[in-house]
Amino acid sequence: MRATDENGIDVVRQLxxxxxxxxGWAERRARIVEVGGAWPVAADIAFETVDAGGVPAExxxxxxxxxxxxxxxxHGGGYCSGSLASHRTMATEAGRAAGIxxxxxxxxLAPEHPYPAALDDARxxxxxxxxxxxxxxxxxxxxxxxxxNLGLALWRDLRDAGRPAPAALWLVSPWTDLTVSGAxxxxxxAIDPLLxxxxxxxxxxxxxxxxxxxDDPRVSPLFADLTGLPPTLVQVGADETLLDDSVRLVRAxxxxxxxxxxxxxxxxxxxxxLWNAVLPAARAALGEFGMFARTYLA
Amino acid sequence: MRATDENGIDVVRQLxxxxxxxxGWAERRARIVEVGGAWPVAADIAFETVDAGGVPAExxxxxxxxxxxxxxxxHGGGYCSGSLASHRTMATEAGRAAGIxxxxxxxxLAPEHPYPAALDDARxxxxxxxxxxxxxxxxxxxxxxxxxNLGLALWRDLRDAGRPAPAALWLVSPWTDLTVSGAxxxxxxAIDPLLxxxxxxxxxxxxxxxxxxxDDPRVSPLFADLTGLPPTLVQVGADETLLDDSVRLVRAxxxxxxxxxxxxxxxxxxxxxLWNAVLPAARAALGEFGMFARTYLA
Numbered sequence: 001m002r003a004t005d006e007n008g009i010d011v012v013r014q015l016x017x018x019x020x021x022x023x024g025w026a027e028r029r030a031r032i033v034e035v036g037g038a039w040p041v042a043a044d045i046a047f048e049t050v051d052a053g054g055v056p057a058e059x060x061x062x063x064x065x066x067x068x069x070x071x072x073x074x075h076g077g078g079y080c081s082g083s084l085a086s087h088r089t090m091a092t093e094a095g096r097a098a099g100i101x102x103x104x105x106x107x108x109l110a111p112e113h114p115y116p117a118a119l120d121d122a123r124x125x126x127x128x129x130x131x132x133x134x135x136x137x138x139x140x141x142x143x144x145x146x147x148x149n150l151g152l153a154l155w156r157d158l159r160d161a162g163r164p165a166p167a168a169l170w171l172v173s174p175w176t177d178l179t180v181s182g183a184x185x186x187x188x189x190a191i192d193p194l195l196x197x198x199x200x201x202x203x204x205x206x207x208x209x210x211x212x213x214x215d216d217p218r219v220s221p222l223f224a225d226l227t228g229l230p231p232t233l234v235q236v237g238a239d240e241t242l243l244d245d246s247v248r249l250v251r252a253x254x255x256x257x258x259x260x261x262x263x264x265x266x267x268x269x270x271x272x273x274l275w276n277a278v279l280p281a282a283r284a285a286l287g288e289f290g291m292f293a294r295t296y297l298a
Numbered sequence: 299m300r301a302t303d304e305n306g307i308d309v310v311r312q313l314x315x316x317x318x319x320x321x322g323w324a325e326r327r328a329r330i331v332e333v334g335g336a337w338p339v340a341a342d343i344a345f346e347t348v349d350a351g352g353v354p355a356e357x358x359x360x361x362x363x364x365x366x367x368x369x370x371x372x373h374g375g376g377y378c379s380g381s382l383a384s385h386r387t388m389a390t391e392a393g394r395a396a397g398i399x400x401x402x403x404x405x406x407l408a409p410e411h412p413y414p415a416a417l418d419d420a421r422x423x424x425x426x427x428x429x430x431x432x433x434x435x436x437x438x439x440x441x442x443x444x445x446x447n448l449g450l451a452l453w454r455d456l457r458d459a460g461r462p463a464p465a466a467l468w469l470v471s472p473w474t475d476l477t478v479s480g481a482x483x484x485x486x487x488a489i490d491p492l493l494x495x496x497x498x499x500x501x502x503x504x505x506x507x508x509x510x511x512x513d514d515p516r517v518s519p520l521f522a523d524l525t526g527l528p529p530t531l532v533q534v535g536a537d538e539t540l541l542d543d544s545v546r547l548v549r550a551x552x553x554x555x556x557x558x559x560x561x562x563x564x565x566x567x568x569x570x571x572l573w574n575a576v577l578p579a580a581r582a583a584l585g586e587f588g589m590f591a592r593t594y595l596a
Contacts, residue, residue, distance in 0.1 A: 187553060238552045247549045254536045254545070254562040255485060262560040264552040 007267050008279045009239075016193045025111065029081040036086035039277035045092045053128030055121045056106040058084050062096035069100040069138045069297050070129060072122075072166070074154075076145025076271055078175070078203035079110050079118060087144070090274045093283075094142060094170075097290030100297070103129065107150070111206040115219055118146075122154040136164035137298035142289070144271040145242075146203075148174025148234075152221035159228050168296040169232040170289050173242055173271045174249060176222040178204040178214040182244030192241040194270045200241075222249050226256035233261050233292045235285045237268030263288060305565050306577045307537075314491045323409065327379040334384035337575035343390045351426030353419045354404040356382050360394035367398040367436045367595050368427060370420075370464070372452075374443025374569055376473070376501035377408045377416060385442070388572045391581075392440060392468075395588030398595070401427065405448070409504040413517055416444075420452040434462035435596035440587070442569040443540075444501075446472025446532075450519035457526050466594040467530040468587050471540055471569045472547060474520040476502040476512040480542030490539040492568045498539075520547050524554035531559050531590045533583045535566030561586060 015038055019031055048059040061067065071094055075087035084091075084106050095102030107121035129139060136158075141151045148171035158165055180200045189196060208219050217224030222245065232253060236246040246262060253260040265272065265281045276282035313336055317329055346357040359365065369392055373385035382389075382404050393400030405419035427437060434456075439449045446469035456463055478498045487494060506517050515522030520543065530551060534544040544560060551558040563570065563579045574580035 184553075236552075238555050243552055244549070247545065247552070250560060250562065251542070251545045254534075254541055254564075255482075257536050257564040258562070259564050260562050262548060264548065264556070264558050266552075266555040266557050 007281060009267050009269065009272075011278050012269065012272070012275045013193050021199070025080060029083070032077050032081045032086045033083060036082075036090075036274050037088065039089060039275070041088050041092055042096075045096075050103075052103060052105065053124035055125045056084075057125060058104045058106075060088075060092045060095055060102045060104065062092065064099065065095060065101050066099055067101050068134075070134055070140070071095050071098060071100055071102045071170075071293065072125065072129065072139055072141045073102050073104040074107070074122060074141070074143030074147035074150045075104065076143065076147045076173070076175075077109070078200075079146040079149075079207040080203055081109065082146070087274065089276060090144065093276050093286050094273070094289055097286040098140070098293035099290065100293065114207055114209045115212065118150050119153045119157060122150055123157055126154060126158070135298065137167045139166045140168045140170060140293045140297060141166040142170030142172070144172035144273065145175050148172060149176060149219075149221060152176070152224070153218065155230065156217075156221065156224060165228065165230045167298060168230050168293060170292065171232060171234045171246070171249075172273055172285070173236050173240060174234065174245060175242060176220065176245040176249045178208060178220045180204065182242065182248065184243035185241045188239060188241045188243060191239045192270060195241045197241075222252060226253050226258060229253050229256060229258035229260070231259040231292075231296045233263070233289060235263050235265065235273070235288070237270060237272050238264050238266045239268060240270045242270060261292075305579060307565050307567065307570075309576050310567065310570070310573045311491050319497070323378060327381070330375050330379045330384045331381060334388075334572050335386065337387060337573070339386050339390055340394075343394075348401075350401060350403065351422035353423045354382075355423060356402045356404075358386075358390045358393055358400045358402065360390065362397065363393060363399050364397055365399050366432075368432055368438070369393050369396060369398055369400045369591065370423065370427065370437055370439045371400050371402040372405070372420060372439070372441030372445035372448045373402065374441065374445045374471070374473075375407070376498075377444040377447075377505040378501055379407065380444070385572065387574060388442065391574050391584050392571070392587055395584040396438070396591035397588065398591065412505055412507045413510065416448050417451045417455060420448055421455055424452060424456070433596065435465045437464045438466045438468060438591045438595060439464040440468030440470070442470035442571065443473050446470060447474060447517075447519060450474070450522070451516065453528065454515075454519065454522060463526065463528045465596060466528050466591060468590065469530060469532045469544070469547075470571055470583070471534050471538060472532065472543060473540060474518065474543040474547045476506060476518045478502065480540065480546065482541035483539045486537060486539045486541060489537045490568060493539045495539075520550060524551050524556060527551050527554060527556035527558070529557040529590075529594045531561070531587060533561050533563065533571070533586070535568060535570050536562050536564045537566060538568045540568060559590075
């Protein structure tokens with residue numbers, strides 16, 4: 001059931017429908033920039049390109065940002081596409097909502113660079129941030145879709161190395177189960193304009209090296225030991241095939257005694273905060289993230 | 299896994315352990331008043347006893363409360379126990395957090411008064427509130443445990459009668475599945491100090507008349523059509539057997555295109571906001587409810 005009213009999603013659905021996903025990684029990477037960058041970044045955002053421990057990255061700050069605290073932003077795109085350009089409106093407005101700087105990463109993509117290349121890049125950037133003087137409790141890690149997967153992988157990597165955890169995690173439409181086993185894969189197949197089983201399986205196969213099963217907790221954090229998870233906010237659209245990747249993650253986090261929140265936004269689609277220029281619910285989601293980040297950042 | 303640290307829950311667990319649940323409804327009703335009323339109500343709350351359409355009820359207001367908006371509070375106790383007295387600290391502090399009046403209901407209890415007596419009472423009080431001049435969008439309906447079940451039943455009753463819905467629903471540890479089928483019934487059996495399968499089944503049998511199956515949506519809203527559900531905040535403890543009553547309700551509400559949030563509080567137990575005098579997480583939960591209510595009340 002979809003609304004055709006004031007929630008604005010039809011504009012985004014029309015955009016996506018007008019630019020169907022092509023075949024070929026290069027073409028897909030161009031398309032995600034087109035659809036993610038369909039509306040311009042706000043004119044008052046200041047940018048700074050930076051090498052974050054060997055990883056191309058970009059600082060962004062809205063006026064008045066507290067530069068002693070950081071959102072480390074990890075874009076989505078199934079680990080095979082997505083970039084600074086595709087996610088700039090989401091990353092910059094998230095930073096504005098939290099009143100802090102954003103560091104967005106251009107981590108390496110599959111299939112050229114399968115697991116663990118993206119995790120290696122995220123860890124390198126994290127270590128670089130620490131060396132820049134940002135204590136872990138001054139950093140919130142956030143991302144959408146595969147970026148949520150990567151945020152969980154980064155947190156686990158830090159935990160297992162005995163390193164301090166980020167202050168909080170922000171996961172938007174996270175892809176947590178690379179076996180593509182959630183019931184919502186089918187339940188929401190007809191209403192999700194972006195992600196369907198065959199494509200998700202293609203992405204998983206491109207990202208996960210042979211020899212690692214797709215239910216390995218290194219690539220599917222849904223099946224990981226989540227002990228010690230920092231406070232986590234999960235936001236997801238009701239019209240997503242990945243709805244159950246969020247619902248099940250939250251349940252698993254609860255059983256691991258995490259402070260975890262799930263907010264389901266009606267009529268919204270995968271990674272909807274990308275389109276905050278036209279979606280009131282996206283702006284509400286970013287505002288909620290901002291309050292959440294302020295609550296948990298030291 | 300439990301913390302034994304600063305979260306305060308051990309004090310509540312000791313209270314509950316020192317007053318184990320007796321046999322017999324009268325004895326159980328006395329016990330829930332003892333454990334729910336173990337800490338006094340704040341001295342600055344003003345009370346007013348009232349007949350709310352034939353239902354014994356109690357207004358409460360903290361200083362400065364906006365008396366044009368109401369929390370209609372429905373206590374828990376498995377539909378067989380609970381009262382104004384047992385839930386006074388939760389109901390009054392929830393009203394304070396939202397900055398509004400609270401109307402708490404003393405609805406009729408099973409087994410003397412099985413379904414639909416409690417719903418009839420809640421509807422009568424709702425109608426009385428409307429006749430007092432409170433529009434539906436000035437009322438938020440909240441409750442814990444069976445009170446969450448009753449809140450959902452009241453909302454469905456209004457919807458099915460074509461009447462306006464409350465502005466929002468607040469469900470704390472709601473009991474949504476009277477078939478007692480959630481996996482957390484077993485997963486959390488060892489750490490939940492209050493609710494276990496045999497007791498839940500005893501309550502369900504006392505409440506549901508013969509001839510109504512326990513999965514009937516009238517008594518188990520988890521299995522109901524949730525179309526039109528108003529914005530809903532669900533709060534639950536991680537250490538509850540009823541965790542999955544919340545998780546599954548939120549999933550069902552998402553598929554019905556509701557604006558729904560779930561917050562799981564680590565180390566907390568069933569209906570933990572009752573003990574806000576000693577639990578920081580309970581005060582945080584009430585504060586979150588207050589922000590939520592302010593967002594959605596007209």
